[in-house]
Amino acid sequence: MEIFLTLVILILSVIAHEVAHGYAANTLGDPTARLAGRLTLNPLPHIDIMGSVLIPALLVFTSSPILFGWAKPVPYNPYNLRNQRWGETFVAVAGSATNLLLAVLFGLIVRFGSSMGLDATALSLAATISFINLLLGLFNLIPFPPLDGFTALRASLPWHLASGLQRFEHQLRGAGMLSLLLFLIVFAYIFAGPFFNLVLWIFGLLVGQ
Numbered sequence: 001m002e003i004f005l006t007l008v009i010l011i012l013s014v015i016a017h018e019v020a021h022g023y024a025a026n027t028l029g030d031p032t033a034r035l036a037g038r039l040t041l042n043p044l045p046h047i048d049i050m051g052s053v054l055i056p057a058l059l060v061f062t063s064s065p066i067l068f069g070w071a072k073p074v075p076y077n078p079y080n081l082r083n084q085r086w087g088e089t090f091v092a093v094a095g096s097a098t099n100l101l102l103a104v105l106f107g108l109i110v111r112f113g114s115s116m117g118l119d120a121t122a123l124s125l126a127a128t129i130s131f132i133n134l135l136l137g138l139f140n141l142i143p144f145p146p147l148d149g150f151t152a153l154r155a156s157l158p159w160h161l162a163s164g165l166q167r168f169e170h171q172l173r174g175a176g177m178l179s180l181l182l183f184l185i186v187f188a189y190i191f192a193g194p195f196f197n198l199v200l201w202i203f204g205l206l207v208g209q
Contacts, residue, residue: 052071
């Protein structure tokens, strides 16, 4: 039951991440996601079988220290954004910002929940939501395509620097899943330990441990 609940929280957190991208784009003048029916927390329009179900389930059932997944990317047209200089950066970071906001809110519930009369089950649920969203939010800020951190970095740089990163991104996207698998392998063997320790440290600060 606990494993199933963790998987459900992970999937819903990934969907909230994508919906936030769409809301940010819509607020900045691009209605693409809204017209496509993607500004909804209903999971069905967002689920990607591989990224929303199979890979998260594999990570959860193998007790992986790193949990991540993805939903179908919310479509948006950067040329519709009113703020052409920073609009794409705002859209890119909206997903991680939403995850981190959820992490803080539920972390504070864990921190002060006992004094509010919450039982151990409610506190455990809040802790799981906080930790998963913290993990997702920070992971997506890593500046490597196709993660949001790379998009935000590229969009915030002057054109002559951003164009080089855009070419690099196109080359990696051309390799498809192979580039993602190579990144995950390198991350797992080199960076996963320090990253996980950072997440645990921040989580401890949030919940007061």
